[in-house]
Amino acid sequence: MKFNIPIGPQHPALKEPISLRMTVEGEVIRDADLRLGYNHRGMEKLAEEKNWTQNIYLVERICGICSHSHATCYVQGVEKLMEIEPPKRGLYIRYLVSELERVHSHLLWLGVAGHEAGFDSFFMYTWRDREVVMDLLEMISGNRVHYAMNTLGGVRRDLDEIQIKKILDGLVVLRQRTEYYFKIGASEPTFVGRLAGVGYLSKEKAIALCACGPTARASGITADVRKDDPQAVYDEVPFDVCTADSCDVLGRTVVRIKELMESYKICEFLLRNLPAGDIAVKAPKKAKPNEVVSRYEAPRGENIHYIRSNGTERPERLKVRAPTLANYPATIEMLKNGFIADIPLIFAAIDPCICCAERTVELVNARSGEETVVRFGDLRKLAGERFAKSPVKRNAVWPF
Amino acid sequence: MLNRLVRWARKKSPWILHLNSGACNACDIEVVAALTPRFDVERLGVLLKATPRHADVIVATGPVTRQIKDRIIRIYEQTPDPKFVVAVGACAMSGCVYRGAYNSLGGLDQVIPVTAYVPGCPARPDAILDGIVKLLGTL
Numbered sequence A: 001m002k003f004n005i006p007i008g009p010q011h012p013a014l015k016e017p018i019s020l021r022m023t024v025e026g027e028v029i030r031d032a033d034l035r036l037g038y039n040h041r042g043m044e045k046l047a048e049e050k051n052w053t054q055n056i057y058l059v060e061r062i063c064g065i066c067s068h069s070h071a072t073c074y075v076q077g078v079e080k081l082m083e084i085e086p087p088k089r090g091l092y093i094r095y096l097v098s099e100l101e102r103v104h105s106h107l108l109w110l111g112v113a114g115h116e117a118g119f120d121s122f123f124m125y126t127w128r129d130r131e132v133v134m135d136l137l138e139m140i141s142g143n144r145v146h147y148a149m150n151t152l153g154g155v156r157r158d159l160d161e162i163q164i165k166k167i168l169d170g171l172v173v174l175r176q177r178t179e180y181y182f183k184i185g186a187s188e189p190t191f192v193g194r195l196a197g198v199g200y201l202s203k204e205k206a207i208a209l210c211a212c213g214p215t216a217r218a219s220g221i222t223a224d225v226r227k228d229d230p231q232a233v234y235d236e237v238p239f240d241v242c243t244a245d246s247c248d249v250l251g252r253t254v255v256r257i258k259e260l261m262e263s264y265k266i267c268e269f270l271l272r273n274l275p276a277g278d279i280a281v282k283a284p285k286k287a288k289p290n291e292v293v294s295r296y297e298a299p300r301g302e303n304i305h306y307i308r309s310n311g312t313e314r315p316e317r318l319k320v321r322a323p324t325l326a327n328y329p330a331t332i333e334m335l336k337n338g339f340i341a342d343i344p345l346i347f348a349a350i351d352p353c354i355c356c357a358e359r360t361v362e363l364v365n366a367r368s369g370e371e372t373v374v375r376f377g378d379l380r381k382l383a384g385e386r387f388a389k390s391p392v393k394r395n396a397v398w399p400f
Numbered sequence B: 001m002l003n004r005l006v007r008w009a010r011k012k013s014p015w016i017l018h019l020n021s022g023a024c025n026a027c028d029i030e031v032v033a034a035l036t037p038r039f040d041v042e043r044l045g046v047l048l049k050a051t052p053r054h055a056d057v058i059v060a061t062g063p064v065t066r067q068i069k070d071r072i073i074r075i076y077e078q079t080p081d082p083k084f085v086v087a088v089g090a091c092a093m094s095g096c097v098y099r100g101a102y103n104s105l106g107g108l109d110q111v112i113p114v115t116a117y118v119p120g121c122p123a124r125p126d127a128i129l130d131g132i133v134k135l136l137g138t139l
C-alpha cells in the first residue's frame, strides 16, 4: 500500500520555498518529487533594472542568512568585469566578515539540528552563543543581518584597534563554546544515536548528484571553493577542508562543528595579519561588454553568480545558483528509504530555512483518499516517540 | 466579567504565528532570535504557535509574492477573532528592494489588514518585541 505525501509549499522547511511529493510505504519513503518556483520574487529580472551598485544591496537580500555570501560573490564578479583590484586591507575585511557569517550560520544550523532532533536546550545554547557573533558583526557593520559591507572595489567600513581586540576576545569565547559542543556530542548517546544513519548519501551518489558544501563534505568529498579555486585571500590563509565519511546527518553535524573551528582560525589569521592601507578603490560606473562566472563558498556550499555586461551601467543578465538548489537532488536521494519521522531532520541537514515556523505535511491515504494534515511539531513528536521505543543505536559513536 | 478575563488573558499571553510571505529570511531569523535566551519573549507570555487556529497575533514578514497571496488570505481567515497582524520589516511594510519586481505585490497591507508595522531591514528582535508590546498596549 502506497501513500502520497505532499509537503509544502505553504511554509516549507526549505530555504527556497518548494513543494515535495513523497510516496511512502508504511513509514518508509520510497520516492520523492520536487516542485520549485514558490515564493519566486523575480529578483534576476529586477537586477537588470538596477545599476551595478544598487544591485549589491539587492543580491544581498536574496537570502538573509548568507547575505554577505551573495553580495561577495556578486562583487567578486563585477570587479573582474570592471577590471579593478580591491586593496589588500579591503579584501581582508571582506573575507573576515565572510568567515564571521559562516560562524553565525553554522551556529544557527546546529541549533536547528538540535531542535529537530528533539534536543531543545542545545538549540537555546547555540542561539545564545550566536548572539556573540551577531554582536561582533553589528559592531563591524552596523547591522545584525544585512551587513552591507561590500562595495565595488573594496569594503565600506574600516576596522580599528579596539574593534580588532573585541573580535579576538569574542572568538575566544566562541571557541570555548564550540569545544563544549564537541563534548556534548561525545557524551550524549541519545543525540548521536538520533543523528547517526539518518539521511544516508553515499560518496558516489553525492558526486553523481552534484551535492555541494557541508552535505558533500560529510560524504567524504573534499570539495571547497576556498581551497579548489581560492579567491583573493584564501590562498594566503592556512586552513583545512573538513570532511567526514559517515555520510549521514551526524557527519553533517561534525563537518559543521569542525568548520566552525577552522573559521575561528581563519578569522584570527586575518585579524593578526591585517595589512595597512586603503579599504576601497573607486569603481567605474560602467563595465565593458563581457561575461563572468563568480564562485564563492557560502556556508551552505558553492554559490555561483553568472554576470553579463553590455557596456552600460546595468547588468544585462544576472544568474544566481544558490547552494541549496544544488543540494535538492541529493536531498531526494537522502529521503528515499528514510522514515517520515526523519523528514524534518533530513531537511534541516542541508541547512534550509529554519524560520518557516508553520510547516505542514499532508498525509494522503491512497486507498480512501482521506487527507490528514500533520504539523511539523507533531511530526517531531512522532519522531520522538519512534525513537523512544527503538533502542538507542549503541554502535553509534561520536567520531572523535 | 468574562470579557475582562478574556482580555486579561489575551494581553498576558499572546500566541503568535510566524508567517513568511517571501521574505529573505533575515527578518525570520530575527523573529526566531527574539524567542531565544537573549531576548526571550516567552517571559512575556508570548508563545510561538505552528498553526493559525491557535494564534492571536500573526507576525508576518516578506513582500507577498503572487504565489503565496491566496495562502496568506487563507491563513488570515483561519485565525480566530480577534486577530492582529504585525508586519515585520521593510518588505512587509512596502516591499523593500523587491518593490517593482514582477512577482511581488509590495507589502502585506495590499492583501490583509495590518495592525502594526515594525520597520527595519531586518527589524531587530528588540524592535519586534517593542512592536508586539505596543500592540498589546492598545488592547
Ligand code: SF4
Binding pocket: A061, A064, A146, B023, B024, B025, B026, B027, B028, B061, B062, B088, B089, B090, B091, B092, B096, B097, B120, B121, B122, B123
Ligand atoms: S525587510 Fe529586509 S531583511 Fe526583512 S525580509 Fe525584507 S529584505 Fe529581508
